[in-house]
Amino acid sequence: MKQDNSKKPVSPIYTIGIIWLLYSLLIHPVSTLGRLIGVLLLSGLGYSVVRVLAGSRRKAQDQDQTRSQAQPQQASARQQGPAPIHATDVKMPRSAAAETVAKQKAEQKPKYPPEVQAVVDEGTRAHRELARLYAAIPDLAVKRKVQQIIEISDKIVEDAVEDPADVPQIKKFLDYYLPTTIKLLNSYERMGAQGIQGQNITGTMKNINEMLDTAIDAYKKLLDSLFANQALDVDTDIQVMNTLLKREGYINGGGSAFQTKEE
Numbered sequence: 001m002k003q004d005n006s007k008k009p010v011s012p013i014y015t016i017g018i019i020w021l022l023y024s025l026l027i028h029p030v031s032t033l034g035r036l037i038g039v040l041l042l043s044g045l046g047y048s049v050v051r052v053l054a055g056s057r058r059k060a061q062d063q064d065q066t067r068s069q070a071q072p073q074q075a076s077a078r079q080q081g082p083a084p085i086h087a088t089d090v091k092m093p094r095s096a097a098a099e100t101v102a103k104q105k106a107e108q109k110p111k112y113p114p115e116v117q118a119v120v121d122e123g124t125r126a127h128r129e130l131a132r133l134y135a136a137i138p139d140l141a142v143k144r145k146v147q148q149i150i151e152i153s154d155k156i157v158e159d160a161v162e163d164p165a166d167v168p169q170i171k172k173f174l175d176y177y178l179p180t181t182i183k184l185l186n187s188y189e190r191m192g193a194q195g196i197q198g199q200n201i202t203g204t205m206k207n208i209n210e211m212l213d214t215a216i217d218a219y220k221k222l223l224d225s226l227f228a229n230q231a232l233d234v235d236t237d238i239q240v241m242n243t244l245l246k247r248e249g250y251i252n253g254g255g256s257a258f259q260t261k262e263e
Helices: 011-027 033-080 096-108 114-136 140-162 164-194 199-225 228-247
Strands: none
Touching (some): 164 199
16 A cells, blocks of 8 residues: 655644744743744754654654565465475476487497396496405405406306307306305405404415415306307308318318318
8 A cells, every 4th residue: 555655744833833932931022023033043943853853753654564564475475485396397408419419328228138138237236346346455466366357257248248048157157156256355355454464364365365266267167168159150150161162162072171170
């Protein structure tokens, strides 16, 4: 509601009358020009002072009234709380370039069968833990053995991608042999961090170190066995190729263009 500020206070006018009355009664009657001028000066001064005071008081009253009107609105706003933000109201900007890059990554990501993907994921986790152990173990000889295990296990996992028929054999490696090796290496790391050359700690660390040599030899044999099917296929292809070449006369009677594994 708009306030009416056109009304002026009447107290300054009352002040002039009071000054004239008091001057006539208490000082002298206004009978000369000098006295008239004096009472006029007093009246003007009193009028100005009272007007200033009345204006300040009115301004303070207006401010109080404005605050009193604003308080209910603020209280209502606090009770209602901020307006809820819905997920549909906020949209993250995404450039065309970002969408293109995301699409390219999705297209480039290899898609494996579920059983092969499980082998790849497990191999990735094992690789990370072995890499951590490699960095944490200070003994250089053990470091080299850990590095060999990383290289062999990575090749075993890669074989699952190249030849999914080997997945059952590789899963046995990932489910028991490699996790057990990592567990023993974790024990080696913890014991080495103690800084104590006790009989139990020293003996156990020595046994683990020797076990790593055995594990590396076994993992190499496992990797070699995974290529048995491929080697057989290669031998078969060589025999077929030799037979065809002999039939066409490109190979002499006892000669052979290729040598099979058995030959």
